[in-house]
Amino acid sequence: EVQLVESGGGLVEPGGSLRLSCAASGFSFSDSTMNWVRQFPGKGLEWVSSITSSGSPTYYSDLVKGRFTISRDNAKNSLYLQMNSLRAEDTAVYFCTRDSSTSAPFYWGQGTLVTVSS
Amino acid sequence: DVVMTQSPLSLSVTLGQPASISCRSSQSLLYSDGNTYLNWFQQRPGQSPRRLIYKVSNRDSGVPDRFSGSGSTTDFTLKISRVEAEDVGVYYCMQGTHWPWLTFGGGTKVEIK
Numbered sequence: 001e002v003q004l005v006e007s008g009g010g011l012v013e014p015g016g017s018l019r020l021s022c023a024a025s026g027f028s029f030s031d032s033t034m035n036w037v038r039q040f041p042g043k044g045l046e047w048v049s050s051i052t053s054s055g056s057p058t059y060y061s062d063l064v065k066g067r068f069t070i071s072r073d074n075a076k077n078s079l080y081l082q083m084n085s086l087r088a089e090d091t092a093v094y095f096c097t098r099d100s101s102t103s104a105p106f107y108w109g110q111g112t113l114v115t116v117s118s
Numbered sequence: 119d120v121v122m123t124q125s126p127l128s129l130s131v132t133l134g135q136p137a138s139i140s141c142r143s144s145q146s147l148l149y150s151d152g153n154t155y156l157n158w159f160q161q162r163p164g165q166s167p168r169r170l171i172y173k174v175s176n177r178d179s180g181v182p183d184r185f186s187g188s189g190s191t192t193d194f195t196l197k198i199s200r201v202e203a204e205d206v207g208v209y210y211c212m213q214g215t216h217w218p219w220l221t222f223g224g225g226t227k228v229e230i231k
Contacts, residue, residue, distance in 0.1 A: 035218075035220070043225060044168070044195070044225065045210055045222040045225075046222060046223070047218070047219065047220040047221065048220070048221065050217075050218040050220075051133075056147060058216040059145075059219070061219075095166060095167075099155075099217075100169075101153075101155050101172065101173070101214045101217070102172065102173075103172070103176065103178075103179075105169070105178065105179070106157070106169040106172070106178075108166040108167055108168070109166065110166055111166060
C-alpha cells in the first residue's frame with residue numbers, strides 16, 4: 001500500500017521556522033520526483049517546491065524562494081521542507097506529493113497544517 | 119506564470135444528470151514532445167486530492183468511465199456523464215506542461231441538487 005505521511009506542522013509565530021517531513025512507502029521513492037503543494041484555508045491549491053529523484057536540481061515558487069528549502073534522504077525514503085521566515089500568508093495545509101505526468105499515479109499525502117500567527 | 123481559470127465556481131446537479139467543468143490556461147499547454155500535460159483532480163470532503171485524468175483525456179486506474187476529459191491547447195473540459203452521490207467534492211485542473219512550475223485552477227465545487 002502506498003503511503004505518504006507528513007508531519008511537523010503546527011502553530012508558529014511570524015518570522016519563525018518549521019521543518020516538515022514526509023515518510024514514503026509502497027513505491028520506488030528513490031526513482032520519484034517529489035513536490036510540496038499547499039492548500040490555503042479558502043481551499044486553493046498552490047505548488048511550493050519540487051526535487052528530482054537524485055536530490056538536485058530543486059525548484060521553488062517565487063513566493064517561498066530564499067525562505068524554504070526542500071531536501072530528501074533516499075536511504076530513509078523521506079522528503080523534507082525547511083521553512084524559515086514564516087509569514088501569515090504561509091498558513092496552509094502542506095501536502096507531500098509524488099509527481100507524475102504519465103500513467104504512474106500522482107500520489108498525495110494526508111497533509112499537515114501549518115499556522116503562522118502571533 | 120501560467121494562469122488556470124475554471125468555470126463555473128460551483129455546480130448543483132441532479133443525481134444521474136451530466137456535469138461539465140471548463141478550464142482555460144493563459145498559455146498553450148502543448149509541450150514540445152507533442153503531449154499536453156493537463157490533469158484533473160477530485161477532492162472529496164475531508165480528503166486529499168486524487169488525480170482522475172492525466173494528459174487531457176487519460177483516466178487514472180480505478181476512475182469510473184463516467185469521467186472524461188477533452189480539449190486542447192488552452193481550453194479543456196471535464197465531463198461527468200451521470201453524476202453519482204460519491205462525486206460530490208471540488209474538482210481542480212492542473213497544468214504540468216510548464217513543470218516544475220505547476221499551476222492549479224481555482225476549483226469547481228460539485229454538489230447534489
